[in-house]
Amino acid sequence: MNKTTILETGVGLFVVLGLAALFMLAMKMSNFATYSSKDGYTVTARFEEIGGLKVQAPVNAGGVRVGRVTGIDYDEKRYQAKVTMQIDGRYKAFPTDTTAAIYTAGLLGEKYIGLEPGGETEYLKNGSEIRLTQSALVMERVLGQFLFNKAQEKFPN
């Protein structure tokens, strides 16, 4: 092997190594592989309160990720939060009376949407709205309610 061959082999190895590292960062260490595929359908849901739900938050059914939140908006007519989510194309059979609720992963974890399928025979499709929703629990409100109840128990009127 002459000098040029060694040099060029070295450069080739360097480029391969660099691209492999980039590939690994994308595939193994980030969500590139599971990134929202184009073949999905979007559904909306209105909530009284979404707590700390963020765009890109997971949408789960039975604990399995079936989609992600793609948009959050405020509906000024109905004074509700409107959440748009994209469901993966391979999950087609969510009944129209599916319930969407906002849960927290763990005690301090991020918010996610949990879908609870109902019993209708018709399925959600692109653009449909989930009517049965359950808002996020806001800690201050829960605590406030609790304290209020306690106080009422102790001093009825």
Place this chain on the structure above:
Amino acid sequence: MTMLRNLGHWWLGIMARMGRSLIFLVQILFGMHELLLRHPREVVMQLYSVGVLSLLIILVSGLNVGMVLGLQMYNTLVDFGAEAALGPVVALSLVRELGPVVAGLLFAGRAGSALTAEIGLMKATEQLAGMEMMAVDPIRRVVAPRLLAGIISMPLLAAIFSAVGIWGAYFVGVGLLGVDEGAFWSQMQAQIDWRDDVLNGVIKSIVFGVVVTWIAVYEGFDSVPTTEGVSRATTRTVVAASLSVLALDFLLTAMMFNK
């Protein structure tokens, strides 16, 4: 009065250098197409000395930084029972910040100084003047391939740094300290966004590559052609390039991750 004059002199000097370096960059960019068409081999040669030869220090530092991060983060996280978050914490800090920045600093020290010294010595030994006599433009023939090689190498080096660092944290966290392997990788995948985190890190490293190599070749080309001049230019390259990497990193971070 003299103080004011000195200040003005100093400031004008800085401004003149910045202006010259910008013209220099434009000159290089205008020669780029010719370089790629006629001497692509030159770029490969420079990729070897700029990229391949920097590989060892990048690999070793990446592994060390990752291992130390893994160890320290574990000690803190285990108090909260959150050691499963080791993966995302280490990966986020590496991919977003430490990978591009530390690789940039090492690159400035390892490749930038070598570039400045090489070009400075070419100037001091009148090789550049000789090229001009033979109607060969030293900017196109000497400087442009080095700049291009630096711009190509830097993102690759930063990616290698991050990947090796994450493996280092994996060896320490999962191998030695007993973090759950599944949690380590799955939490990482759940937390790291390929566009917000990985791609922004790559953009950062490209910017650092441009700036560090630009400073290095400019300082070499602009150096006083004496032994002392070259040594000063080399020092200036390392200092200026490192400071620019740190300052730019803050700016880029503020722009990219301001959610």
